[in-house]
Amino acid sequence: MxxxxxxxxxxxxxxxxxxxxxxxxxxxxxxxxxxxxxxxxxxxxxxxxxxxxxxxxxxxxxxxxxxxxxxxxxxxxxxxxxxxxxxxxxxxxxxxxxxxxxxxxxxxxxxxxxxxxxxxxxxxxxxxxxxxxxxxxxxxxxxxxxxxxxxxxxxxxxxxxxxxxxxxxxxxxxxxxxxIFPTGFHGAVTAGVGVGSTVYVAGAGPVGLAAAMGAQLLGAAVVIVGDLNEDRLAQARTFGCETVNVGEGPIQDQIEQILGVPEVDSGIDAVGFEARGHGKEAGHEAPATVLNSLMDITTAGGSLGIPGLYVTGDPGAVDEAAQKGSLSLSLGTGWAKSLSFTTGQCxxxxxxxxxxxxxxxxxxxxxxxxxxxxxxxxxxxxxxxxxxxxxxxxxxxxxxxxxxx
CATH class of the missing domain: 3.90.180.10 (Medium-chain alcohol dehydrogenases, catalytic domain)
Structure with missing residues (x-):
């Protein structure tokens, strides 16, 4: 050859x-x-x-x-x-x-x-x-x-x-x-998904959809997928997921309409460092948005699986800190709620x-x-x-x- x-x-x-x-x-x-x-x-x-x-x-x-x-x-x-x-x-x-x-x-x-x-x-x-x-x-x-x-x-x-x-x-x-299938599944495992869990997956791209299917395999009772892209949300619904459009109002309110409470047991970040803002900020790049929103909507003592990619060098980032992978995280929220985080390659x-x-x-x-x-x-x-x-x-x-x- x-x-x-x-x-x-x-x-x-x-x-x-x-x-x-x-x-x-x-x-x-x-x-x-x-x-x-x-x-x-x-x-x-x-x-x-x-x-x-x-x-x-x-x-x-x-x-x-x-x-x-x-x-x-x-x-x-x-x-x-x-x-x-x-x-x-x-x-x-x-x-x-x-x-x-x-x-x-x-x-x-x-x-x-x-x-x-x-x-x-x-x-x-x-x-x-x-x-x-x-x-x-x-x-x-x-x-x-x-x-x-x-x-x-x-x-x-x-x-x-x-x-x-x-x-x-x-x-x-x-x-x-x-x-993508192991990566999404890893996100669900590290988010602590088990039989009867309620799960929120941020991102309806292929990894997010794989995480949603992984959560279903692990026995989740309800899997909610959030995104700005209606076509991708429609794809999530084809295999039994609930969906929220994060540009159409607070995620907590939309989750409460589905579950009766504004929190989930497990949160999965399948978006990563090019995250966009939610609600009124939808469409504008805001790299810490997904992580901060997951801390808000995950119940105290819960876990976040973070298969979404974050990098130490991003020349196109919105500010100097983000260009080096430094994001404005509300770590105090995570600490106060005793949340667990798992990041890195699957x-x-x-x-x-x-x-x-x-x-x-x-x-x-x-x-x-x-x-x-x-x-x-x-x-x-x-x-x-x-x-x-x-x-x-x-x-x-x-x-x-x-x-x-």
Whole structure:
């Protein structure tokens, strides 16, 4: 093999499909690659022929110019693929396996990996704990919105689907295992959702919808999803969620109309650092809005799951503090109500096998819940533009024609 096609960030608002190198078992220099990782040998890796690779809201933050991502960075951390080459140190994964790739890159050897904290692996990113494919400041591992991609530590990282035909039949659901389904589920778990819980999910994008479905799987009695986008709220209602439009008045009042009380047991932030104001401030960027509103509406002693992305470098933020990730949080409210907070990358491997079984046995129609739509790799720029405009769709790139829809 000598060629590869991939989706790359060019400049704010612009992505393009480029010709790039076919991967080898060595991390080479390139946009975003940490210098300390250049030349890193990957005998424990495999090369995948990409079956499906998804456009994520986290990618969209970079494409909007809201991070320090360099030009020409190959994007994509939501990857499902077929193994076409294995490195000499790979023992259990075989050519022909269909696999899900956790977006967290982890070594399986460090203390954090052994404690199932795979989102903060100590050995794959020279700058900080934690790494991901095709993402700014995450070590420079090349992204998977491509025809072919290298995956390190394959025996550890890859989730092999037990039956190839069954996997390909349910591939639109299974592709969500690389990120958004475990991430949303993690938000629900860390928010303390259980049987009979009342839950508020801030954000009706794909992660918010995955969090809502995750809350339902955990036994929630009522799941309420809030957003400004009516199309996305309508999508949440298709699988049994209640909804509130946060631009149409105080959230507490709308929750009280649904539950009879103005609070919920559990709150989930699936929005992150580009949050917009609520009520009269709707439409204006106010990055602490969601976190502060969740503290207001979550009952004393409750928990907040925060799978929404927050960053330490945002050149487009509304003020100097927010550009460094410093937000005006009402921490006193959280302290007074004895609220618990969980932030950070989802440790995908903690959940992906269980969620795979839920999908394979028809317990979790996640692709339908997030309105997944397959498009070609060459159509990625259109997918990014429509997603950025607020489409109630999860775009799944289909580089090799494995997907029928």
């Amino acid at each position: 000598s060629g590869n096609r991939a989706v790359a960030y060019k400049e704010p608002g612009v992505v393009e499909v480029i010709d790039t190198e076919y991967p080898t078992f060595e991390l080479k220099d390139g946009p975003g690659v940490n210098p300390a990782n250049v030349g890193r040998k990957v005998p424990h890796g495999v090369i995948l022929k990409t079956v499906a690779t998804n456009i994520c809201g986290s990618d969209q933050h970079m494409v909007r110019g809201r991070t320090t991502a360099p030009a020409h960075l190959v994007l994509g951390h939501e990857i499902t693929g077929e193994v076409v080459e294995v490195g000499p140190d790979v023992e259990f994964i075989r050519v022909g396996d269909i696999v899900s790739v956790p977006f967290n890159i982890s070594c399986g050897r460090c203390r954090n990996c052994k404690e199932r904290k795979t989102g903060i692996c100590l050995n794959v990113n020279p700058d900080r704990p934690g790494s991901a494919y095709g993402y700014v400041d995450m070590g420079g591992w090349v992204g998977g919105q491509a025809e072919y991609v290298l995956v390190p530590y394959a025996d550890w990282n890859l989730l092999k689907f037990p039956d190839r035909d069954q996997a390909l039949e349910k591939i639109m659901d299974l592709t969500m295992l690389s990120d 440790p995908v491997m903690k959940y992906n096998r269980q969620l795979m079984m839920a999908i394979l046995h028809d317990r979790a129609p996640i692709a339908k819940a997030v309105n997944a739509k397959a498009i070609s790799l060459e159509d990625a720029p259109r997918g990014y533009a429509e997603f950025d405009a607020g489409a109630a769709t999860k775009f799944v790139l289909n580089p090799h024609g494995y997907l029928s829809d």
